[in-house]
Amino acid sequence: xxxxxxxxxxxxxxxxxxxxxxxxxxxxxxxxxxxxxxxxxxxxxxxxxxxxxxxxxxxxxxxxxxxxxxxxxxxxxxxxxxxxxxxxxxxxxxxxxxxxxxxxxxxxxxxxxxxxxxxxxxxxxxxxxxxxxxxxxxxxxxxxxxxxxxxxxxxxxxxxxxxxxxxxxxxxxxxxxxxxxxxxxxxxxxxxxxxxxxxxxxxxxxxxxxxxxxxxxxxxxxxxxxxxxxxxxxxxxxxxxxxxxxxxxxxxxxxxxxxxxxxxxxxxxxxxxxxxxxxxx
Amino acid sequence: xxxxxxxxxxxxxxxxxxxxxxxxxxxxxxxxxxxxxxxxxxxxxxxxxxxxxxxxxxxxxxxxxxxxxxxxxxxxxxxxxxxxxxxxxxxxxxxxxxxxxxxxxxxxxxxxxxxxxxxxxxxxxxxxxxxxxxxxxxxxxxxxxxxxxxxxxxxxxxxxxxxxxxxxxxxxxxxxxxxxxxxxxxxxxxxxxxxxxxxxxxxxxxxxxxxxxxxxxxxxxxxxxxxxxxxxxxxxxxxxxxxxxxxxxxxxxxxxxxxxxxxxxxxxxxxxxxxxxxxxxxxxxxxxxxxxxxx
Amino acid sequence: xxxxxxxxxxxxxxxxxxxxxxxxxxxxxxxxxxxxxxxxxxxxxxxxxxxxxxxxxxxxxxxxxxxxxxxxxxxxxxxxxxxxxxxxxxxxxxxxxxxxxxxxxxxxxxxxxxxxxxxxxxxxxxxxxxxxxxxxxxxxxxxxxxxxxxxxxxxxxxxxxxxxxxxxxxxxxxxxxxxxxxxxxxxxxxxxxxxxxxxxxxxxxxxxxxxxxxxxxxxxxxxxxxxxxxxxxxxxxxxxxxxxxxxxxxxxxxxxxxxxxxxxxxxxxxxxxxxxxxxxxxxxxxxxxxxxxxxxxxxxxxxxxxxxxxxxxxxxxxxxxxxxxxxxxxxxxxxxxxxxxxxxxxxxxxxxxxxxxxxxxxxxxxxxxxxxxxxxxxxxxxxxxxxxxxxxxxxxxxxxx
Numbered sequence: 001x002x003x004x005x006x007x008x009x010x011x012x013x014x015x016x017x018x019x020x021x022x023x024x025x026x027x028x029x030x031x032x033x034x035x036x037x038x039x040x041x042x043x044x045x046x047x048x049x050x051x052x053x054x055x056x057x058x059x060x061x062x063x064x065x066x067x068x069x070x071x072x073x074x075x076x077x078x079x080x081x082x083x084x085x086x087x088x089x090x091x092x093x094x095x096x097x098x099x100x101x102x103x104x105x106x107x108x109x110x111x112x113x114x115x116x117x118x119x120x121x122x123x124x125x126x127x128x129x130x131x132x133x134x135x136x137x138x139x140x141x142x143x144x145x146x147x148x149x150x151x152x153x154x155x156x157x158x159x160x161x162x163x164x165x166x167x168x169x170x171x172x173x174x175x176x177x178x179x180x181x182x183x184x185x186x187x188x189x190x191x192x193x194x195x196x197x198x199x200x201x202x203x204x205x206x207x208x209x210x211x212x213x214x215x216x217x218x219x220x221x222x223x224x225x226x227x228x229x230x231x232x233x234x235x236x237x238x239x240x241x242x243x244x245x246x247x248x249x250x251x252x253x254x255x256x257x258x259x260x261x262x263x264x265x266x267x268x269x270x271x272x273x274x275x276x277x278x279x280x281x
Numbered sequence: 282x283x284x285x286x287x288x289x290x291x292x293x294x295x296x297x298x299x300x301x302x303x304x305x306x307x308x309x310x311x312x313x314x315x316x317x318x319x320x321x322x323x324x325x326x327x328x329x330x331x332x333x334x335x336x337x338x339x340x341x342x343x344x345x346x347x348x349x350x351x352x353x354x355x356x357x358x359x360x361x362x363x364x365x366x367x368x369x370x371x372x373x374x375x376x377x378x379x380x381x382x383x384x385x386x387x388x389x390x391x392x393x394x395x396x397x398x399x400x401x402x403x404x405x406x407x408x409x410x411x412x413x414x415x416x417x418x419x420x421x422x423x424x425x426x427x428x429x430x431x432x433x434x435x436x437x438x439x440x441x442x443x444x445x446x447x448x449x450x451x452x453x454x455x456x457x458x459x460x461x462x463x464x465x466x467x468x469x470x471x472x473x474x475x476x477x478x479x480x481x482x483x484x485x486x487x488x489x490x491x492x493x494x495x496x497x498x499x500x501x502x503x504x505x506x507x508x509x510x511x512x513x514x515x516x517x518x519x520x521x522x523x524x525x526x527x528x529x530x531x532x533x534x535x536x537x538x539x540x541x542x543x544x545x546x547x548x549x550x551x552x553x554x555x556x557x558x559x560x561x562x563x564x565x566x567x568x569x570x571x572x573x574x575x576x
Numbered sequence: 577x578x579x580x581x582x583x584x585x586x587x588x589x590x591x592x593x594x595x596x597x598x599x600x601x602x603x604x605x606x607x608x609x610x611x612x613x614x615x616x617x618x619x620x621x622x623x624x625x626x627x628x629x630x631x632x633x634x635x636x637x638x639x640x641x642x643x644x645x646x647x648x649x650x651x652x653x654x655x656x657x658x659x660x661x662x663x664x665x666x667x668x669x670x671x672x673x674x675x676x677x678x679x680x681x682x683x684x685x686x687x688x689x690x691x692x693x694x695x696x697x698x699x700x701x702x703x704x705x706x707x708x709x710x711x712x713x714x715x716x717x718x719x720x721x722x723x724x725x726x727x728x729x730x731x732x733x734x735x736x737x738x739x740x741x742x743x744x745x746x747x748x749x750x751x752x753x754x755x756x757x758x759x760x761x762x763x764x765x766x767x768x769x770x771x772x773x774x775x776x777x778x779x780x781x782x783x784x785x786x787x788x789x790x791x792x793x794x795x796x797x798x799x800x801x802x803x804x805x806x807x808x809x810x811x812x813x814x815x816x817x818x819x820x821x822x823x824x825x826x827x828x829x830x831x832x833x834x835x836x837x838x839x840x841x842x843x844x845x846x847x848x849x850x851x852x853x854x855x856x857x858x859x860x861x862x863x864x865x866x867x868x869x870x871x872x873x874x875x876x877x878x879x880x881x882x883x884x885x886x887x888x889x890x891x892x893x894x895x896x897x898x899x900x901x902x903x904x905x906x907x908x909x910x911x912x913x914x915x916x917x918x919x920x921x922x923x924x925x926x927x928x929x930x931x932x933x934x935x936x937x938x939x940x941x942x943x944x945x946x947x948x949x950x951x952x953x954x955x956x957x958x959x960x961x962x963x964x965x966x967x968x969x970x971x972x973x974x975x976x977x
Contacts, residue, residue, distance in 0.1 A: 013378075017380070020375060020383075023372060023390060026448070027393050030405060031393075034404060037400070042834035044815075044834075048413045048808075092295050095293075096293045113563070117555075119502060120509075120558040120559060121551055122509050123509070124535050124538055125311050126307040126308070128307075128640060129311065130307045133306055135644050135645070148299060151299055152303035152304060155299065156502070157502050160501075161457070163498075164496075164497065164498050165494070167494040168464040168494050168495070198463040209394070209395075213397065213398070220637075225628075237602070238399070238630050240631050241824070244602055255396075255397055256395040256396055256397075260388060263391055267387060270456070272463060321934060410803055410808055411802045412802050413811070433952050519805060523949070524948045524949045542660070543974070
């Protein structure tokens with residue numbers, strides 16, 4: 001019995017590593033091509049030569065990106081907006097999701113479904129009236145307008161995810177806490193929220209990514225180059241047939257870094273191990 | 282009792298207010314547009330004309346026709362979401378084990394989510410080139426199969442954009458599945474092990490049902506987002522090549538609005554898309570009873 | 577009350593702030609910024625702000641912003657959206673502000689008239705395709721289609737084949753896009769519109785011949801790659817795996833930069849008709865937004881004169897080798913001694929102006945699927961020509977409903 005178990009575990013491990021390796025290679029392959037684009041002198045997206053690294057690789061694209069373009073300005077702007085959206089997203093979704101999960105009230109079902117419907121209408125057509133509305137409210141060229149719009153875009157998914165996660169936490173915990181004398185808010189904040197850490201991570205990551213990589217709305221709202229976010233900055237390297245691929249490639253890779261860093265920081269809580277098993281009793 | 286109601290209201294109100302502000306007004310505006318005749322020559326002084334746009338969309342024999350595109354959009358959506366979820370959950374299950382270096386693998390596997398889409402979509406397009414692309418290179422050199430004319434034939438082009446979008450989308454589902462897996466108490470698995478359950482029995486009886494509350498919204502929204510995901514389709518196929526054969530419904534919204542300034546037509550089509558997705562969601566939500574709690 | 581204060585402040589700085597939206601390439605942008613800086617040094621009370629938007633976005637973004645009462649004071653770009661801007665009444669006529677003598681200084685193609693009004697004055701003529709060749713592979717560019725095919729075959733033979741694919745293609749270009757097909761249409765005597773300028777004329781014998789010719793380049797003569805979009809053709813030429821290319825003036829400097837010994841020549845002639853392959857040419861210039869207030873107009877016109885001036889156009893020519901629009905500049909040594917510019921001007925002369933009517937968009941959209949079907953082997957040229965015409969007529973009818 002024990003020997004068979006050891007072998008199964010070994011095989012399981014082997015297969016797991018093999019699968020992970022295959023998928024890791026698949027994930028990296030196109031990204032490695034972008035690394036090549038960034039190292040290739042002379043603005044070439046594609047190459048007809050198969051090389052691991054371009055033979056005349058150079059770092060000049062990175063140098064030009066950081067010195068000749070306002071890359072750091074864009075990054076700062078994006079960071080500001082993305083952090084604001086992440087914080088508001090986590091705050092609003094964690095509370096609204098909790099309400100939808102725990103309480104029965106008139107319009108609950110309607111509210112949940114309406115959240116979904118906001119995602120169904122093609123975004124291209126929503127932009128035109130939104131633009132006019134933002135002009136009338138003088139929110140053009142301001143970050144407040146963008147943060148509000150991004151939060152609205154990200155919230156439906158976040159609220160639903162938080163609700164879904166709360167749904168897996170049995171209400172017995174809140175009952176126990178209430179017997180112990182905790183107010184509803186304290187129960188929510190001290191007991192339930194930590195247990196929902198993985199969902200909070202998903203909410204945070206999603207909100208951040210929504211704000212970090214969004215282009216259409218930002219292009220409509222931000223009319224001054226100094227206010228540009230990273231996607232707008234990257235777009236400025238594009239010209240229908242004269243895209244500066246070297247700069248674009250370098251910028252794309254650098255743009256990935258904060259996302260990866262955020263993921264690394266948060267993934268600890270994603271697989272927190274704070275499962276219900278350890279909390280019972 | 283009423284303090285409880287206030288508590289609930291306080292939890293939800295901010296979110297609802299923001300949504301109302303940002304989404305509902307544009308939506309209502311579009312509803313009006315859809316029943317109007319705004320186009321290039323009537324861009325300021327358009328008026329309501331009833332169902333004309335809708336009649337046009339459903340009855341006019343355009344090439345390609347509405348129903349063909351609708352079918353393609355459904356296939357596009359179903360294929361993508363299916364692979365996103367299956368691959369995502371599969372990888373999450375693997376990563377949930379105590380493996381060495383799983384943190385590194387986790388990070389590598391979310392890279393497709395993190396890289397800006399424009400350049401990576403065009404890179405994928407380059408990979409599908411018949412003579413010089415990496416995909417054909419691998420197929421011919423390592424698999425010994427004949428090269429495929431990916432971007433010139435309608436079916437293959439469709440496959441190409443699906444492959445690209447699956448690559449872009451599986452990390453997202455993987456992260457959600459990873460999170461969802463954390464909500465499953467260990468004792469359930471321990472108890473099943475004691476009972477001598479095999480891995481697939483544990484999967485079907487414990488894992489899958491318990492990640493449902495989190496996966497169902499993700500799948501629903503995945504369907505909605507993919508249905509309307511114009512970006513990748515447009516970039517990889519270079520705007521519908523070959524010969525307008527790789528379009529999905531929302532491509533026509535974009536073309537109508539920004540190539541021809543037929544805003545009313547675009548609004549009407551958008552409304553049709555909206556109702557299709559609404560019908561799907563209502564059906565799916567009812568079947569999965571997602572608006573209720575799991576306990 | 578508090579809301580009024582920012583509004584007041586805004587009005588005050590409004591008249592001293594001029595906004596230009598453009599789609600200039602990076603190398604053009606640098607020059608614009610330099611020129612604007614010089615302007616602001618002289619007129620220190622004025623602040624000129626330039627914003628880049630990608631061509632397609634500029635077009636729709638400008639229309640939407642303008643209709644909403646916002647948007648820039650000047651919009652810069654190629655001439656083809658002028659018809660759309662005029663129909664949506666988002667730009668104003670320019671001829672009231674300039675004397676006939678002033679306008680007479682410009683080459684005729686630099687002034688875009690539409691419906692009897694002047695809507696754009698250009699500082700560059702460009703966007704035209706020409707023959708780009710790598711001098712490493714051929715010293716003399718072909719002058720007619722027979723030579724073109726022969727030279728290509730020679731080059732391919734000379735450099736050998738691997739698994740059926742030539743190591744160096746004779747010709748590579750973005751042949752999936754109708755814009756890059758136009759020279760062949762004109763070479764066989766066809767054009768996109770009838771003489772009235774708004775009725776499509778796509779179902780012509782010239783179209784059928786041109787379609788067949790391009791398809792045969794790949795299937796019969798085998799001198800172009802199997803699949804070639806813009807980026808692949810660009811890569812092939814830059815990797816020196818294509819001897820010749822058809823590309824526009826925006827790209828030539830990039831090849832020079834890459835270290836390729838590049839030559840530019842006008843596109844060859846089609847021997848059957850004796851006509852030159854004529855690409856579409858487009859002026860790139862400034863238009864005035866309809867939202868500009870009368871008080872501000874004078875300041876903007878002053879800026880416009882500066883940007884269009886001889887000195888500034890010469891600076892641009894020296895820096896990026898584009899064709900200027902002031903007649904007096906054509907005799908300057910900077911131009912006459914530069915073979916690339918001279919050939920470019922020759923090509924422009926042989927080219928045809930891109931139509932600015934809104935119907936053009938319908939024509940592009942109608943040409944694309946049928947053209948690609950011919951190249952994909954799914955349709956005959958005759959059928960494709962018929963389809964293009966039918967679709968174009970329908971789309972125009974839809975547009976004008």
